[in-house]
């Protein structure tokens with residue numbers, strides 16, 4: 001019986017008593033997972049399908065090897081082995097208000113190649129002095145067209161470094177406006193940009209940094225209908241998205257167009273970076289064949305993030321993009337870099353091409369793009385399909401009526417310190433299944449969170465547990481603060 005350690009990733013720690021590592025004595029990986037879900041039943045639906053097989057949006061590694069390249073569930077373990085669980089993560093920040101469209105700068109032009117001006121020679125002198133870059137490499141950068149999908153936490157530092165490096169054309173895909181809460185990490189923007197479209201602010205900042213870089217704004221949401229057209233004109237795509245539907249679109253469009261996809265994602269203190277280039281290695285679907293179902297994705301509002309984390313990950317992505325464009329170094333193809341800012345540890349896992357990948361293998365069945373439902377970033381006023389809801393105005397009326405509903409706040413403790421509703425019972429969403437006895441089935445129950453996503457999940461859970469009269473507060477406590485009680489802060 002081998003004594004091994006299972007590393008629990010941050011998104012799943014709340015289902016494992018908050019622990020980062022769990023010691024398991026087990027002869028195989030499959031047995032280790034079985035012991036894990038027995039000891040921590042909350043992990044079961046995150047790791048295993050109903051038939052007991054491993055979920056395909058979770059990857060398992062023994063030390064640095066994907067078990068799919070070993071003996072899968074039957075992979076033997078020996079003393080001291082480390083089993084690493086790597087779930088698909090998309091990061092997340094709430095979708096902001098839609099900003100007015102920005103006039104397009106026109107189609108990508110093909111620039112002639114003039115010699116470097118004296119100004120350019122000075123600007124890029126530290127690159128020109130590097131033998132690995134030199135004049136030829138700098139010319140390659142000037143000719144290059146890089147598309148940044150998302151100009152948020154990852155896209156902001158990546159855009160700054162790529163413009164500074166002298167990338168000739170930078171395409172930017174985003175349609176949000178700058179919010180005050182973005183400034184903690186999205187270093188492209190200044191306080192005066194709050195409320196303005198991100199692309200206008202990004203363009204001004206990047207053109208100020210390097211007038212030699214042409215900025216091409218794509219102020220639209222990437223969808224199956226436009227993704228191929230948007231990506232087609234670029235050499236390298238940098239994936240700085242914060243949601244699964246766009247992440248799969250970027251991957252799939254890159255595979256279909258034969259372009260490298262510089263991938264980055266972040267969650268709280270942890271980041272992932274890789275280069276997916278199906279011509280030379282695996283694609284994102286080789287790693288995770290399909291996105292997790294919405295109810296298993298940490299909601300946007302839960303996904304806090306250390307501000308410098310996307311700075312590190314986005315800068316790593318810019319590094320990989322520059323290496324690909326200049327043709328130097330060892331790209332992160334076939335390797336997944338994991339960065340844990342809290343422990344200040346980098347780990348590297350080997351990624352193999354999945355010989356049965358639905359998208360990039362010889363037997364691929366997927367020939368086009370797929371629009372997945374946009375479950376992360378549901379707008380604060382958008383109803384959640386299939387979940388009984390109550391608006392803030394209706395709740396206010398009921399609370400002052402004869403039979404007020406019981407209020408259940410499913411946010412995390414740190415959020416309660418920001419705002420709360422009097423009389424609400426606080427039960428974090430993850431603890432709800434164990435603490436349902438604190439709710440009375442006789443009364444009607446209204447569940448709320450920050451903006452309505454987690455409470456909708458919680459209502460579904462309660463309905464499954466047999467509760468009848470439960471509703472989710474649409475738009476959460478933030479909508480209540482905006483429409484009913486302006487003394488409450490919005491966060």
Ligand SMILES: [Zn+2]
Nearest residue numbers: 283286357360
């Ligand atoms: Zn693939």
